[in-house]
Amino acid sequence: MNDNNDTYHVPDSEYHVPVLFRETLEGLQVRPDGVYVDCTFGGGGHSRGILQQLGPDGRLVVFDQDADAAANVPEDERILFVPHNFRHLQRFLRLHKYTQVTGVLADLGVSSHQFDEAERGFSIRFDGPLDMRMDRRQPLTAADIIKTYSQQQLHKLFEQYGEVTNAKTLAAHLVQFRQQASLTTIDSFRALLQPVIKGNPNKYLAQVFQALRMEVNDEMGALKDMLQQAAEVLQPGGRLAVITFHSIEDRMVKNFFKQGTFEEVPDNPFSTQQREEVWKVVTKKPVTAGEEELKRNPRSRSAKLRVAEKL
Structure with missing residues (x-):
């Protein structure tokens, strides 16, 4: 990997600061004549880095x-x-x-712009509609989930995606009182949550909001689809770089790179079944932000980069 930091200048952007910028570009090993895909364009930070290294015959497709x-x-x-x-x-x-x-590159973080736009409903810092849709063409909002999901569905959702400590209590509370609240705005939702908040209120609310955002946008389903398709579209020797911000996402990427499946497969020394190797793992451990980046961009704290090469 190239140690020359000047080769990878992090673009300035109020929309979104790209995380693990240099590490991601090094992991991709951009070829001047290659065809690259940025699955999560956002503010275009990583894409600009790829374009800087592409020659006139190179191409970049951004989603x-x-x-x-x-x-x-x-x-x-x-x-x-x-x-x-x-x-x-x-x-x-x-x-x-x-x-x-x-x-192929995918940065699974929500952009700063989305967090900073009150009307998108992603952030606990502002009042706004309880929305959280990345794609506003789709019908399901966070308010719909709160109003219509069963207690069991809500419990599972907050436990798995938010790692909320009292997910069961929270789900029961919402089902009991949701008919009495308007639940169209973030402030009305926060008021409803008040009696069940445990520990640091900001951390608790962030976990609840994260779980709802992941469900509204079917983030885990989309990640599975993308990983499986990336294995199909990448040429041999091509690389896939994925930046995750949640332990479930990271585990899914790790398992997929290691064994081509999304579940943990225990090592069985007596098994005669041969698995087809799809990937060569480039990053034995996930790459995380260094001290300088953490100071510059605190949101990079939970970012983990994994890179694999198609065999």
Whole structure:
């Protein structure tokens, strides 16, 4: 990997600061004539880094289901913007006549812009509609989930995606009192949660909001679809780099790279079944942010980068 930091200059952006910028570009090993895919364009930070290393014959396909991201696409004939969820990766690559690509990148973090826009409903810092849709063309909102999911569904959701300590109590509380609250705004939702908040209120609310956001946008389902399709579209020797911000996401990527499946497969010394090797893992351990980046961008604290090469 290249140690020359000047080669990888982190672009300034109020929309979103790309995490693990240099480490991701090093992991991708960008080839000047390659075809690359940025599954989560956002503010375009990682994409600009890829474009800097692409030659005139290189190409970059960028996906983002959030319409706001389209405004960040640079004027560059080598770039193609696809305004859809990355779970449709293979379909849109085929549509644009790309059968195989050289590298795929996915940064699974929510952009700073989305957190900072009150009307999107992602942040506990502002009042706004209880929405949380990345793609505003889809019907399901966070308010719909709170109002319609069963107690068991809510319990599982907050426990798995939010790691909320009293997920069962929280689910029971919501089901008991949700008919009495308007539940269209973040403030009304926070007021409803008050009696069951445990520990640090900001941390608790952040965990609840994270769980709802992941469910609204089916983030785990989309990640599974993307990983499986990336294995199909990458050419041998091509690389897949994924940045996760949640232990469930990281475990899913780790298992997929290691054994081509999403579940933990115990090592069985007596098994004669041969698994087809799909990936060579490049990062034996996940790459995390260094001290300098943590000071500059505290949101990078939970970021983990894993890279694998298609065999």
